[in-house]
Amino acid sequence: MLVEAAAAAPILLVYAGGTFGMRDRGRGLEAPVDLRTEMDDVLGAGARSDERGRAHPWIHARAPFIGDSSQTGHGGGLELADLIRSASADRHIGGAVVVHGTDTLAHVAAQTAFALADLALPVAFTGSQAPLGTSGGDAEENLRDAFAWCAESSTGAASSSGGAATVVVFGGRTLPAVRVTKRSSEEPDGFHAPLPLAASAVGIDDGLARALASSADRQAPRVGILTAAPGLPAALVEAAVAAFPDGVVLEGFGAGTFPLDEGRIPAAIRRAVDAGTPVITTTRCSGGAVGLSRYAVGAALVEAGAIGGSDLTAEAAVGKLRALVRAGLSGAELARRFAENLIGEQRTS
Numbered sequence: 001m002l003v004e005a006a007a008a009a010p011i012l013l014v015y016a017g018g019t020f021g022m023r024d025r026g027r028g029l030e031a032p033v034d035l036r037t038e039m040d041d042v043l044g045a046g047a048r049s050d051e052r053g054r055a056h057p058w059i060h061a062r063a064p065f066i067g068d069s070s071q072t073g074h075g076g077g078l079e080l081a082d083l084i085r086s087a088s089a090d091r092h093i094g095g096a097v098v099v100h101g102t103d104t105l106a107h108v109a110a111q112t113a114f115a116l117a118d119l120a121l122p123v124a125f126t127g128s129q130a131p132l133g134t135s136g137g138d139a140e141e142n143l144r145d146a147f148a149w150c151a152e153s154s155t156g157a158a159s160s161s162g163g164a165a166t167v168v169v170f171g172g173r174t175l176p177a178v179r180v181t182k183r184s185s186e187e188p189d190g191f192h193a194p195l196p197l198a199a200s201a202v203g204i205d206d207g208l209a210r211a212l213a214s215s216a217d218r219q220a221p222r223v224g225i226l227t228a229a230p231g232l233p234a235a236l237v238e239a240a241v242a243a244f245p246d247g248v249v250l251e252g253f254g255a256g257t258f259p260l261d262e263g264r265i266p267a268a269i270r271r272a273v274d275a276g277t278p279v280i281t282t283t284r285c286s287g288g289a290v291g292l293s294r295y296a297v298g299a300a301l302v303e304a305g306a307i308g309g310s311d312l313t314a315e316a317a318v319g320k321l322r323a324l325v326r327a328g329l330s331g332a333e334l335a336r337r338f339a340e341n342l343i344g345e346q347r348t349s
Contacts (some may be wrong), residue, residue: 009094011150012087013039014080017066018101020128020139022184039099043147044138046285055134056151058097061087069108069127070099074218076104077319078326079110082216084112086123094154095122096144102127102182102190109177110345112318113166115216117323118209119280122165123152125177137277138171138188145169155304165343178316178345194286194313201344208337211327221246221325225318227284228252228342234264234290241272243280247270247321249280251314256281256290266304273305278334279326282309284318289347307335308348320345 015021021035043058064079066072082098100108109125116123126146130137136344146169166177173190179193204212224244226236226253240248252258258281259265269279281301283290289311292298302308309317324337341347 005100008056009092009154011058011147011154012032012084012091012093012096013058013060013143013147014062014096014098014102015039015062016059016069016081016098017079018069018099018105018127019130020099020101020126020132020143022131029141035099035132037252039143042132042143044202056147058147058235059091059093060219063098066101071102072101072104072108073220074222074322078106078115078220078322080108081112081115082267083167084121084123085116085119085213085216088119091148094137095124095150096195097143097150098123098125099127099143100127102170106147106177106182106191106313107318109168109180110313110315111320111322113177113343114127114320114322114323114345115212115326117204118212119299120165122150122175123148124174125323127168129186131186139145140174145172149174158236163240176344178319178343179313181313181315187190204342208342212323215323218326221322223247223318223322223325225249225251225314227314228258230259231323232259232261232265234261237265237268237272241268241277245275245277247278248283248322249309249314250319251282251284252290254283254285255282255288255298255300256292256308258301259297260300263300266300268293268306269301269306276330278321278330278338279304279306280309280317280321280338282312282314284314307338310339310341312346315321316345 058219069345087093116282124146128139128140128142132139149169168180172189175193180191183192184190222244223246226240290308292302292308
């Protein structure tokens with residue numbers, strides 16, 4: 001007796017704006033709110049079929065619409081994660097493809113990856129350097145590639161991302177969302193991962209999984225980043241803490257060192273930490289990791305209460321901090337979880 005295979009779970013298509021759908025209406029490129037028909041046409045003309053000749057199904061979701069991704073706020077990635085989580089529970093989707101503007105795609109994809117770290121659900125972010133329909137453009141191929149990766153991953157096929165649940169598919173490459181950065185505003189392969197996905201992730205235990213799941217639909221924490229420059233004054237650190245009271249990432253030099261402003265910056269960090277604002281230090285270097293104990297300057301940051309950010313990208317550091325804070329972690333527990341390589345985001349502790 002032959003048994004017909006169960007129908008594949010549909011892939012959720014989420015369109016959030018960006019260059020992918022933009023048109024010039026006389027004031028420069030602007031994005032339309034709804035692109036369902038155009039996306040259907042692209043996938044209908046080129047979606048991969050299974051061994052029985054059936055195209056993998058998809059459904060659309062109304063997403064928080066940004067238009068130009070430079071205008072995304074604190075909750076961009078978290079709102080998308082909540083949308084995908086809800087669809088997974090209600091509609092039993094096999095995965096999700098998110099079309100997003102490229103300017104903040106790495107930030108939003110990293111946030112989404114951490115917020116959904118408890119779910120083994122394939123999510124592919126993509127976008128384009130040129131609008132849909134542009135001769136020689138990349139929009140159509142990027143959408144088809146993202147959909148194909150998601151469809152294959154949802155049916156158990158091995159992915160080129162090393163097993164990452166959330167990826168960025170762009171320019172013919174599949175990159176882990178927790179390692180990716182934007183490197184070019186023009187080239188077709190505009191994203192790269194400075195270091196590969198770490199294989200020694202500790203994973204998400206039951207306690208953290210429950211915390212992440214229960215945090216869905218909570219307000220996004222006000223978390224941000226301040227990049228160091230020679231001569232940076234303590235007043236800017238104090239302003240960053242005031243603007244981002246739920247967490248600040250300090251992107252420093254080399255091994256995570258940061259200007260001290262004659263001791264005023266460590267003092268500002270200590271006041272922030274004592275008031276409940278976690279402070280993370282990262283490095284702008286694309287190779288190597290933060291080692292705060294290497295130099296006396298770094299030791300002063302540790303004594304002030306700063307947490308070393310290993311070799312996290314700036315995007316991953318902000319996304320990880322935002323997801324953990326929204327999940328209710330603080331103090332020593334937050335520091336412990338942040339130091340752990342949860343889903344491949346860092347190679348060293």
